[in-house]
Amino acid sequence: MCGTHFSAQISSFTKTSLRILLAGAAMSLALANPASAGTDCVMGSKAAPAELIPACAVIIDQAANPTSDRAAALLVRADAHARTSGGLTQALRDIDRAIALDGKNAKAWRLRGDLLREAGGDLNRAAADLSRAIELDPSDAEAYGLRGVVYTNQRRLDRALADYDQAIKLKPDDAQAWSDRGATYYLGGDNDKAIRNFDEALRLDPNRARTYSNRGAAWKKLGQFDKSVADNSEAIRLDPKQPEYYDNRGLAYAAMGEYDKAIADYDQAIRREQRANFLTNRGDSYQFKSELGAALSDYDAALKLDPNFAKTYNNRAVLYKKMGERAKALADYEAALRLDPANDNAASGRRTMIAEIAKFGTEPPRALNAASGNGPSFACATARREVEKVICADPDLGVLDRQIAETYARVLKTASKRSASDLRKTQRDFLTTRNTSFGRPGYDLKKVMQERLQKLNAMES
Template sequence: MCGIRASAQTHPPRKISLRALFLGAAMSLVLAPAAASTECVLGSKADPAELISACSVIIDQASNPTTDRSAALVVRAEANARTSGGLTRALRDLDRAIALDGKNAKAWRLRGDILREAGGDLNRAAADLTKAIELDPEDAEAYETRGVVYTSQRRLDRALADYDQAIKLRPDDAQAWSDRGVAYYLGGDNEKAIRNFDEALRLDPSRARTYTNRGAAYKKLGQLDKAVADDGEAIRLDPKVPEYYDNRGLTYAAMGEYDKAIADYDQAIRREQRANFLTNRGDSYQFKGELGAALSDYEAALKLDPNFAKAYNNRAVLYKKMGERKKALVDYETALKLDPGNENAANGRRSMIAEIAKFGAATPGPIHARSADDSGPSFDCATAKREVEKAICADPQLGVLDRQIAETYERVLRTSKGRSAGDLRKTQRAFIATRNASFGRPGYDLKKIMQDRLQRLNAVGS
């Protein structure tokens, strides 16, 4: 998935004090001192430290009913979850809350949500949320949060069913609409995804992440102008998030606007050094033909994350273009070891093994060098009649370029099938015909034209 993300936001229930929540025990409930400004209230936005203190008064009073202490533990857990490193403390509080009152639906729901948020056992998180729903079938947030868990597990049918129920119970919940859009996107139904993102943004136009997610769906449909617009709106709403710049960079790259893509990757990297940002920028440099800058970015990415398979694969493509066959093969094999299902790396490895078998693993010398193996162009200079052919024979650099073009064309043609092979033949014939007809005209740069053709063939073969 390119740039799309789901993130369930908590939707605090009504701000009810514990006295109102548990009517039977309300009269005996010990609250924070009357002079205190903070009550132990679920969903309170008060300072977490003050909220924790207020709830602790209730929790620590053993004479309070277990249901009241259990409810206070839920509120304290919610407050702990908002503090640095507080998720572990929150989970401990929720374990105690459930032990005191196994029918406390909010404790089950919050524990499931925190397990999900902490990257813990998703099966356990789903089980907790299922228990919360059994205890309170009208809790829309429990359905929505379980939908996020199922989405993370790619159990998309179950996720969609939960989002449907959440939206039925709370139709104005922008988060549920947005999360359902993510599930449709992951399932490949981009049109339904966009309709859900549209509704989420109608309900809440300030949702930057929903814009970038809708942009990803537009990109899948090939509607790149709309994708760029959505990425731009996400950046406008929240310019501090590096992923939004990276997403727009990917869209610009898909449009072939590599300078704009690089500018966005620069912004992402300035905000946070990540291996995927550097690799994406390296790709745009590679497509631009700035191979040194591309290599530098791939190496920086692998320094940050030595296990990033994409960087190895894309650096292999670069080494292949540079004629570094042995290095390319090593990188393809490393990418496959890290990501055995990487088809690009598998295909690249097969191609490189065949190329090494035919041409050897030795790196060719500089393009101006001549050797026994690199002795001239692909055709016989003794029979050359056209002026352009004579010019190629007279210049060692042009001779090597011509041979490389011919060899690369043959290699790519061998791996092409059907329409792709036919299109490749047409473009090669057109290149030769245009070269023959244009040579000698004012401003015609034969060397540049040949270098461009070699670069395009390498790009097709990658």
């Protein structure tokens, strides 16, 4: 709302598994344990971890085996551990041992750096490990790409782009590097370059669902909402289980004003996973549809999931303001600012609410009506549109509405037949635009009404 309605949804980068990273190692280590016959400690083996782990242990535990063989077996076992639930800690321990045995094994350093990143560990340590891998093997395109991902996660975008450049130079057909570089350009605000990189990634591999969704986010930033919908639809076709693809398409539909379609997509996302941003986005669309109860319910549910989500507080404050609940709106704006001090929309909303409370108090205003002479030109008791309810709740807007209606009537009364027809059309256009645009980011109702009154006054003078 007010500029914060939509959040950019570039999802996390596709993880590169240990099995893929280890595939080029070409390790096939003989077994000495007859009990494990039929299963070798082989890199990239399709054997289950429960079979690979004891098979590799036979080699690892024999101190007489060559150091290089034991280190290689540790890396294979690390891969097996990484494929088991809760096995990342043991995988890291095996890679630590492999590095201790063979400190010049570039793949081991690269694997540990990537595993630290995937496990949500120390990103600085992950970057250091990947730098060591590159130092040992400057031709390792994957190490550059993985370090680029770490730098992107740290928002060190220039360094990330330099690493992706090198990765692509070494391996021009690496769709993952093109896609990751596109995501980094997106985060830096260069959507045109982002799209060009996503295009190349999809040319190389047209089945990358996440790349389609990421390109859709870039199209949305450029205002190409139909292309954003198309890309996210393709992402959903390729991978219908991912909730963020539905959320991203919902954001594009909402930007087009197609709130029912947006809500249907948010429903799909929430059905797959309860997330605060999904609920907040659906609440925003309900708010734009003037379904205030549904919007409030979604905002409340979002804050139960994540009490520190600043966007939800800001958007719920907008809702409370519309409802005339000034004290609640002020409290939510202040909560948003505590969590996000740089939120300009919350800061502006807070100033507005402080001024309104000083002028009108904290109690919700009594409904005004046309008959009393102190309200707008229409009956507030029968108002159905959200914009009309807001005009009824704000004495300043109510006065503006009455002045517009009265001035319009006077100008119409004295207009010629042709100019009267034009005047009726411009008044209908004003009301239609007011009704459909109210609540959208950046729409200033009071300013629009003041401008309409000025135009009518100019016609009368």
